[in-house]
Amino acid sequence: MDFDYSPKTKELQARLRQFMDDHIHPAEKACAEELAAHTAAGNRWQPLQTIENLKPKARAAGLWNLFLPVDTAEASGYHGAGLTNAEYAPLAEIMGRVLWASEVFNCSAPDTGNMETIARYGSEAIKAEWLTPLLEGRIRSAFAMTEPDVASSDATNICTRIERQGRHYVINGRKWWTSGANDPRCKVFITMGKTDPDAPRHSQQSMIVVPADTPGITIVRPLNVFGYDDAPHGHAEVVFDDVKVPVDNILLGEGRGFEIAQGRLGPGRIHHCMRLIGQAERALELMCQRTLSRTAFGKTIAQQGVTQERIAEARCRIDMARLLTLKAAWMMDTAGNKVAKTEIAMIKVVAPGMACQVIDWAMQAHGGGGVSDDFPLAYAYANARTLRFADGPDEVHRSAIAKWELGKHATRP
Structure with a gap:
């Protein structure tokens, strides 16, 4: 290898x-x-x-x-x-x-x-209108999937309605944790909702492109994570009230929302996990620098046994998470997202948990300063802890991993 x-x-x-x-x-x-x-x-x-x-x-x-x-x-x-x-x-x-x-x-x-x-x-029209300015950085966007009124860890629960009326779709529903919606540069939403409640379970949902200035969209409030609101981009609670968009704004066709979500979330999970590894690396560096420069009870904090144990464990956990994430990325490139689904789920569990623990140890090593904004650790922890929910909570990924593992040993008739 x-x-x-x-x-x-x-x-x-x-x-x-x-x-x-x-x-x-x-x-x-x-x-x-x-x-x-x-x-x-x-x-x-x-x-x-x-x-x-x-x-x-x-x-x-x-x-x-x-x-x-x-x-x-x-x-x-x-x-x-x-x-x-x-x-x-x-x-x-x-x-x-x-x-x-x-x-x-x-x-x-x-x-x-x-x-x-x-x-x-x-479609080519959607690409021309929205992809080009996004790639050029002239606008920003939002993704509206999670809802406050249902357990969105099971995405089949999503109940925002996308109903066809002639040459338009009309959208009604309430979303939250809609990343980017507060940003004044946000010009477009990609929204997931139910087009056919009577279809098979994984064919009820669709994704649609919604211009941010469409009448009926209300930004209810920005949401905080441990007191941080991530301004100026942020995460919002959003209401869609009779929001009307052309039928051509549907992505891939009705009932294809889950298919799109899987294609979207695989690479996104790689990005999230590797960024978390970068945050953990910086936290470890700060922990080493801080403990080498501070003295307590006659010796540097770095000389304390508990500190050395945590530094060593942090080094091991970061490297393990990185190797697993790189393996998942390699499998996605060589075999495709579907084949790499177990590895993608595994990194989504491992990387946020690792980052939370390493950053926590770094905060502890900084004393009171560690939980203040004098250092980047508290904000980093808030971000890492959020990612134990984003793109699916730990419990959902663990359940999927366990089922796939048990499937290897299931008794066949």
Whole structure:
């Protein structure tokens, strides 16, 4: 087995690390200060100019739309870096070290998943209207799937109605955790809902493209995660009240929502997990630096046995999670998402749990400062803990893994 990265990946890693060192890390303080100023002025959801100013630099450096897979690039007619999932994964890890960094490279959720969805399943008209400005970073988007009134861990429960009336679909329902809906740059929603309640269970749902300025869409409120609202992008509760869109806005056809979701979520899970590994790596670095520089009870905190045990365990867990994620990415590239379903489910359980634990140890090593905003750890923990729900909760993935494993040993007549 060859665990080495391709020459193309190594070259992009070096360029991306240099960009992070030259532009992203030095801008962290400025971003925090700019957001604080917007908050004080009552304009918290205004895009951060510090980030906007970095985007042309990333594009000029050839570090734009790195996420775009080979097949999606071909479908979209846009030629990005042309990377496989396995080639992009280590780049996502580097970007993940700073929670907002992915946006600078036009590689942030939910836009990446929405772009791939439109590229693969949208009509030529939909691609022209929405994919091109998304790929160019001129607009942002939202993904509306989860609902407050049902257990959305079972996606067949989703009850937003998408009903055909002549040449239009009319959408009624309530969504929450709609990533990106608060952002003033958000111009389009991809929305999942029920087109035929009487169809077979996994053929009831569809996905449809909804312009954000369509009458009947109400942003009810931004949602917080441990007190963080992720402004200016955020997550929102959204009501669709008789929202009318043309029938041509349906993706792939009625009843194909689950099929689209599986095609969308596989690569997205790779991205999430590798970004989490980047966050965990940074947390471990901060833990080492902090414990080497602080003295308690006559010796550095790094010399304490419990600290050394946690550092060693963190190193092991991070490397195990990375190897499992890279294996999943390789399997997706070589055998397809369906064959790699077990590995995709496994990384979705392993990576967020690992990141939560490593970041928690790092916070503990920082003392009281660890839970403050003087360090990036508390915000990183909030993000990592959220990802034990996003793209399916741990329990659903564990159940699927167990069923597939038991299936190997089932007695056949």
